[in-house]
Amino acid sequence: MRLLYPLVQHPTRWLMKLILDARVEGAAHIPKEGPFLLLPNHQSILDPFLVQGHLRRRISSMTKSTQFTSPIPRWGLPRIHGFPVRRYRTDPQSLRAAFRHLEEGRGVCIYPEGERSWDGTLQPLRRGTVRFMLRCGVPVIPCGIEGMYDVWPRWSRRPRRGRTVILRLGRPREFGPWSSLREMDEHVDDATRWLEGELRRLSGESSPQPWEGTLPFVADGG
Numbered sequence: 001m002r003l004l005y006p007l008v009q010h011p012t013r014w015l016m017k018l019i020l021d022a023r024v025e026g027a028a029h030i031p032k033e034g035p036f037l038l039l040p041n042h043q044s045i046l047d048p049f050l051v052q053g054h055l056r057r058r059i060s061s062m063t064k065s066t067q068f069t070s071p072i073p074r075w076g077l078p079r080i081h082g083f084p085v086r087r088y089r090t091d092p093q094s095l096r097a098a099f100r101h102l103e104e105g106r107g108v109c110i111y112p113e114g115e116r117s118w119d120g121t122l123q124p125l126r127r128g129t130v131r132f133m134l135r136c137g138v139p140v141i142p143c144g145i146e147g148m149y150d151v152w153p154r155w156s157r158r159p160r161r162g163r164t165v166i167l168r169l170g171r172p173r174e175f176g177p178w179s180s181l182r183e184m185d186e187h188v189d190d191a192t193r194w195l196e197g198e199l200r201r202l203s204g205e206s207s208p209q210p211w212e213g214t215l216p217f218v219a220d221g222g
Contacts (some may be wrong), residue, residue, distance in 0.1 A: 009053055011052060012049050013053040016050060016163070020159075021164045021165070022165050023166050024052055024166075025124050025168045030141065030169065034104040035103070035104075035130075037110065037138055037140045037141065038107055038110075038196065039133065039140065040142075040199075041122055041199045042111040042113045042168055043120055043145055044148040044149060044153065046159065048063075051143070052080070052109075060101040062082075062110045063077060064084070064087050066085070087115065095146045098136075101135060114126045121205060122196060122203070123210055125192055125195060130188055131188055133175070134188065137174070138174070139172035140175070141169055142195060144198075144202025145167055146165065146202075146204040147163055147166060148165050151165060166204070168203070171220065173217050173219070173220055174218045174219040175213070175215065175218060187215055187216070190213045193213060197209060
């Protein structure tokens, strides 16, 4: 399994070059070691290939369970650290898998919109993902993908070549401390607004705005 990830990663990066011009900004925000949570916006079916093909750290990616129904993906996805989630419902098994990957020191990628955007703009974030973000106890890195909707939107049958896509990583943050789960839940709405603002800014959807919420940060990656 350790060998398969780089064997898939490098060809993926080269195949992406045949379709688009990928640029990465803020790669230094990815920790050199230890667990972290990566939260990108979701514009296209190509987003996971962009993320896992262009970041040096190995990423365990939460993937919709329907991708595991065919024999080859069912064999291959776990071997490149993919794990299934049932969409549109609470999935405790998927959350346990995400915590296990973090405990093993890996980076975990979750798309907080839960599905691809239909129009290229940020969709409402899943409350369960925001709660996981507050509970995980590891650096949280918001990640903006800009331009991928123009390459391959959800409603198109094939990609458009030759466009520039930017993968932009924000500063890592850690949240808390929490005296109880109830206290944490009181900050879910504020955390959602913070994450929405970061994803819109990093994806080029909106201009930077000063953060005015009360969400407690236990640490800032600088």
